[in-house]
Amino acid sequence: MTTNNRIQQCEKMLYAGIKNLFQSQDVLKLEAFSILILEILMLLEREEYLKSLEGKGDIGNGSYQRSFRALNNNNLLINIPRTRNGKFKPLAIEIVKQNQEKVNELALLLYRKGLSSRDVSDVMKDFFGEEMSYETVNNLAESFHAIREKWEKRMLDAYYKVIYCDALYVNLKRNNSYTKEAVHVIFGVKEDNTRELL
DSSP: OOHHHHHHHHHHHHHHHHHHHHHTOSSSOHHHHHHHHHHHHHHHHHHHHHHHHTTSSOOEEEEEEEEEEOTTSOEEEEEEEEETTSOOOOHHHHHHHHHHHHHHHHHHHHHHTTOOHHHHHHHHHHHHSOOOOHHHHHHHHHHHHHHHHHHHTSOOOSOOSEEEEEEEEEEEEETTEEEEEEEEEEEEEOTTSOEEEO
């Protein structure tokens, strides 16, 4: 039997087993049952993580609750297992965290492209079905402004071999109208022939 066939057979057994478990009980609705299965999988993942350490350097340390928003806009409370030193990260939670980081990056990009915090919030709701409050968008924008200010206040080299200057015209929204405005771009060529945005 090939590896692919064995994987397919395993998937069928898991599906049949989980379906049978769900149908043989009448206490949990599908949403609560799914959360319980996810929590059990994370516990199994922690057991394997601790086994891989062979009892050296870390032990299980209970769990903590985290709230997630489901597709039907219900808040789901999930118990996430943890370890004493905090290095254990369940795969499912890392995937959710990465997706949220990508959504935050997109929101910040839209804001930097000239959309207002209200517009960004509306786009997030339309495309992802997720509400992102104006306050969240403003907080993301503030983090961008802090990075920009740090970059603006950095020390420049005393000498550049060559300096290139150019302007890029972009549409900017001011009040209720759009105007084309120049964004000046200046590069300096350093002694080691690397370029630096000035």
